[in-house]
Amino acid sequence: MVTRDDVARHAGVSVAVVSYVVNNKNNVREETRRKVLQAIEELGYNPNMAARSLKTKKTNQIGVLFNNLGNSFETGISLGLEQRARQHDQSLIFQTYVPSEEHKLKAIFTGRTDGLILMGQSLKPETIEHFSKFGIPLLSVMKPVHEHAYMGSIDIPWFAAMCELVEHLKSLGHRQIGFMANTVHDHYHHARFLLFRQAMEAAGLEFQQQSLLQSGGTLESAYERMSRRIQASPELPFTAIVCAGDLMAIGVLSACKDCGLSVPADLSIAGCEDILMTSHTTPTLTTIHYPRKEIGYKAVDAIMAQINGADAPADTGFGYELIVRHSTAKPKQ
Amino acid sequence: MVTRDDVARHAGVSVAVVSYVVNNKNNVREETRRKVLQAIEELGYNPNMAARSLKTKKTNQIGVLFNNLGNSFETGISLGLEQRARQHDQSLIFQTYVPSEEHKLKAIFTGRTDGLILMGQSLKPETIEHFSKFGIPLLSVMKPVHEHAYMGSIDIPWFAAMCELVEHLKSLGHRQIGFMANTVHDHYHHARFLLFRQAMEAAGLEFQQQSLLQSGGTLESAYERMSRRIQASPELPFTAIVCAGDLMAIGVLSACKDCGLSVPADLSIAGCEDILMTSHTTPTLTTIHYPRKEIGYKAVDAIMAQINGADAPADTGFGYELIVRHSTAKPKQ
DNA sequence: TTGTAAGCGTTATCAA
């Protein structure tokens, strides 16, 4: 490995000068700079990030905590994160959140990450306090079910969005509306569910606990859950169902198809997120658009600001949009 | 920040002993170990990764180079990577490959990564040699168009797979078969295209250059490209089309739908990869199954072996499978 | 404008 010492020797200057050049200090004579640059070039020198981090206490790395790397909603957010991080010269280090291994996060990220971006996870207070103590800012894309003062969040106003969706279904004539979510582990689906229920109430509709279908959050588990439900009794207690995520909505749609239920005639389906595939299913899916890339940008900007001393934001001012497509219509009878 | 010195002072031992305990050396008296462990607990100590890396020259990080984080094929592979990396106590650091910024990779990964996993990119020889010089192993999931001795690869036997797909279409009665790919930047689609052309030849079918449709590799760009093609002239020079990636196949399918072409009656469509959505389109898509997760596992195992001194693998022994669904059938007339 | 040297938090060698 070629180090800064090698460059200094090769260029016939001191190690400090090499640092000055590498870090673009403006106190180096032009001729010296050229000499150093040439030595760097000839030797193929690149500064060792670990050494630099140790000294500067900046890692230029941001941790990102996924729930599921296979979920295109989450990777869609990370698309925005990655683009903006690149502009800030930050690297992203991805981890999947495994509740039973939460304690490992401290070891993984300490001294390796300047900040941590979550996707709606409700970390244990103890974990949050650890990062707080080390001055590593935490920021969640999507408001977690359990909030914490140290952790800011960026999200869309889900209550307003859910109200609009419920109103849409109500105006079509639906009174009984089901919901499918992964509410275990205080998943962000859970947060959406709570707000949906409030929206139902605000619309003067009653939500029946039996109309909450639990699934693992994936397309497959939603398919499996819905198939079971239909097979148990084709008489559903609702004429429309809202899914906390689009993947689940697609799974529900497929289950209906395979079980002989016609969408939207027999059942209206709506999702959340507006992932790409929702406009390529048959029928296309009604959903709430979540501006993934923009929120990704915003998240990186915000955490960079926090790293540089700003306060944690609590921003739910982002625009959503109710996208009405062909999976929702008047109920049959 | 609480350091090893703090722990040593708190426990009344020397810093060395703390290291011994943290690294599970077996030369510490049980009582001393307990004392140290307790101090660690009380202080909330976690070793600083940067310092450790500097000393040990191991970063416990593996770089992963995406072409497109929004492509569910690539994130599907990373699902396997992440799971297996976790078992090896490695963290993954994700970057999107931007050809014009290839030179930055050296700075980003040097001294920060023990190895680098690519997704079929053809890096410049100069870049590869840099990593070679620093002893950072390179491993590609998918054989790149331009290979290099220092970089191993893991892949399925695409030629055999393409032969099987072409035979399937031929047996249905197709003679003219089109192909859609993103062949710029020596993308992995390009490699698939070259093998497809050879498979056509092996099947005694002629491939016409005009039947190669270029697209950006995304669903949207494929949709756009196919729509333009149909609008230019609904008389297509082929009765079936193979897409180098499933996302493109879905885009082509949607374009046909919107332009009034019936699939598979007017046009048969096949994809590659077997991403989740291919079994949820209407009609469902014929495709080549790529064992993403298993290859992800294998890739991490292989690069760990290389980090520990093994040779670069060149493994194309992985099983693929031709999945025949409803998007391919006999041509009309 | 350049050089010297202290120190970042570790690991590891060598003595004690």
Add this chain to the structure above:
DNA sequence: TTGATAACGCTTACAA
């Protein structure tokens, strides 16, 4: 079984 202490490669006062 433990403790000093010298690296690791870098940044940054401070001195020259």
